[in-house]
Amino acid sequence: MTNNIILRVVSKSLIPLIIMFALYVQFHGDYGPGGGFQAGVIMSAASILYALVFGLDAAEQVFPPAILRILASLGVLIYAGVGVVTLFLGGNYLDYSVLADTRIAGQHLGILLVELGVGMSVFSVMLIIFFAFAGRGRP
Amino acid sequence: MDFIIGHYNYWIAILLMMIGFYTVISRGNLVKKIIGLNIFQVSVFLLYISMSTVKGGAAPIITEGVKLYSNPLPHVLILTAIVVGVATTALGLALVIRIKEAYGTIEEDEIHQQDHSL
Amino acid sequence: MIDVFIGVVLLAFLAVTAVSIVRMTNLFAIIMLFGIFSFLSAAMFVVMDAVDVAFTEAAVGAGISTVLMLATIALTRDHHEKASASHRPWLPLTVVIVTGAALVYGTLDIPAFGDPNAPAQIHVAPYYIEKSIPETGVPNIVTAVLASYRGFDTLGEVIVVFTAGIAVMLLIGAKRRKSNVENNKGEDNDE
Numbered sequence: 001m002t003n004n005i006i007l008r009v010v011s012k013s014l015i016p017l018i019i020m021f022a023l024y025v026q027f028h029g030d031y032g033p034g035g036g037f038q039a040g041v042i043m044s045a046a047s048i049l050y051a052l053v054f055g056l057d058a059a060e061q062v063f064p065p066a067i068l069r070i071l072a073s074l075g076v077l078i079y080a081g082v083g084v085v086t087l088f089l090g091g092n093y094l095d096y097s098v099l100a101d102t103r104i105a106g107q108h109l110g111i112l113l114v115e116l117g118v119g120m121s122v123f124s125v126m127l128i129i130f131f132a133f134a135g136r137g138r139p
Numbered sequence: 140m141d142f143i144i145g146h147y148n149y150w151i152a153i154l155l156m157m158i159g160f161y162t163v164i165s166r167g168n169l170v171k172k173i174i175g176l177n178i179f180q181v182s183v184f185l186l187y188i189s190m191s192t193v194k195g196g197a198a199p200i201i202t203e204g205v206k207l208y209s210n211p212l213p214h215v216l217i218l219t220a221i222v223v224g225v226a227t228t229a230l231g232l233a234l235v236i237r238i239k240e241a242y243g244t245i246e247e248d249e250i251h252q253q254d255h256s257l
Numbered sequence: 258m259i260d261v262f263i264g265v266v267l268l269a270f271l272a273v274t275a276v277s278i279v280r281m282t283n284l285f286a287i288i289m290l291f292g293i294f295s296f297l298s299a300a301m302f303v304v305m306d307a308v309d310v311a312f313t314e315a316a317v318g319a320g321i322s323t324v325l326m327l328a329t330i331a332l333t334r335d336h337h338e339k340a341s342a343s344h345r346p347w348l349p350l351t352v353v354i355v356t357g358a359a360l361v362y363g364t365l366d367i368p369a370f371g372d373p374n375a376p377a378q379i380h381v382a383p384y385y386i387e388k389s390i391p392e393t394g395v396p397n398i399v400t401a402v403l404a405s406y407r408g409f410d411t412l413g414e415v416i417v418v419f420t421a422g423i424a425v426m427l428l429i430g431a432k433r434r435k436s437n438v439e440n441n442k443g444e445d446n447d448e
Contacts, residue, residue, distance in 0.1 A: 141369070142369070144261075144369075144370075145368075145369025145370050145371075145372075146364060146365075146367070146369065146370065147265070147268075147370070148264070148268070148370050149364040149367060149370070150361060150364065151268045151271070151272060153357055153360045153361055153364065154272060154357070155271060155272065155275050156357075156360070157353045157354075157356065157357040157360075158272075158275040158276060158278075158279055159275070160353055160356065161279060161349055161350070161353045162278065162279050164349045164352065164353075165346065165349035165350075166279075166338065167338075168284070168335075168338040170284055170326065170329060170330060170333075170335070171284070171287065171338055173326075174278060174287060174288070174291050174326070175278075175279075177291065177318075177322065178275055178278065178291075178294065181294065181295065181298045181314070181318065184298070184302075184310070184314070185271075185298060185301060185302075188302055188305050188307045188310060189305065189370055190367065190375075190377060191305075191307070191377065192305045192306055192307075192370065192371050193306075193371060193372075193373045193378055194371030194372070194373065195371075195373075196306060196373070197306060198306045198307070198308045199306075199386070199397075199398040199399055200308075200396055200397050200398065200399075201386075201389065201390055201396040201397075201398065202396070207373065208386050208398070209305075209306040209307065210377055210378050210382040211382065211385055211386070211398040211399050211402055212381060212382060212385065212402065213307075213377075214307050214309055214310050214399045215399055215402045215403050215407060215410075217307075217310050218309060218310060218313055218399070218403065219403075219410060219411070219414045221310070221313050221314055221317055221318070222313070222317065222414055222417075222418060223414060223417050223418075224317075225317045225318075225321055225322055226417055226418050226420075226421035227421070228322055228325065228326075229321075229325055229421055229425055230421050230424050230425060230428075232325050232326060232328075232329045233424070233425045233428040233429050234428065235329055235333065236329060236332050236333060236428075236429055237428055237429065239332070239333040239335070244335075245333055245335055246338075
């Protein structure tokens, strides 16, 4: 689809905006609707749009599947790791109050880290699944 | 009449549930079965969210001057359910692709014929 | 009053879309109708004040699910359902009608839609609505419950998503060698 100039130009202007919107949703999940899941899915939608317009090979160069696998595992590790860190700091598993000096700051930090882990993992898994489906048809 | 207005949402959700259920059990094409399953899931979400709304309430984001909020707990439950649903759909579709490569068809009757399993 | 009208119209559209999904046989059209179904349900969630859920349903249902289904019918090259599908249509219809009647009988006891004095709204929910800002400092109650109060469930959910990714990678992620069906059957027997 790279020959279609309208698709190319429009998606080149839209993909950065979509990625920025995904980051906005990720970090403003505390104050408005949003959070890790929505941000991960929106970011993967931007990557799928890139893959559809510019070809699967170009998309696999921007997001190499090896990096995606590492990112997916890293997301889960961050989430579970926050729980282990709180264990070591003296609280229960996933008890964010012990992460910082005050209780509210600890909760904010904990929720931020956890949503980051969730967003990373969901983004990478959705993209892994899409690349698996799209790459199956290639000879 | 008030009773019908008060329960109309639930009955439409049950109607959609039964349409999805009918698609799963009566059609032979595997992709259509998966779509019917997704219709069933979405209608269950509609049922739960209908049970959590409050008339005159706002979205459960604390803002100044708003006194009545909708119930946030079913929202959390359904958020998790939606994501698990898409994971299940992706896995089901991957299995359909492998079945097509192994049997050459995705119609249930022909698969049973090839396997002599019915 | 206007949002009751909007809700009724959206639900009617949802029912019409679902019935046409059952009746049609062109798989491509069915998948497009499924995308419309997801969007209509996301609009219905917004009307019912569930903004987080609407966000996720629109992104996931109309985005990822539709794309994956289109990829599936492109790979299986099967664009039409076989028309002689209903061998015995009365048996599924009977099962569906009996189940539907049982469920409708069950909903007769549910409190009316939007009732602020329903047991669901006066027992557990006020705790989270009042204590969310003093205990976590996060205005979005859904995020506070999801990430802090019920953090274990979200951990399980992330692990489910991760497991689905691994499973899809195992099933169809490997690079294909020859497009020969016997070769693939031979590989599967070895695994």
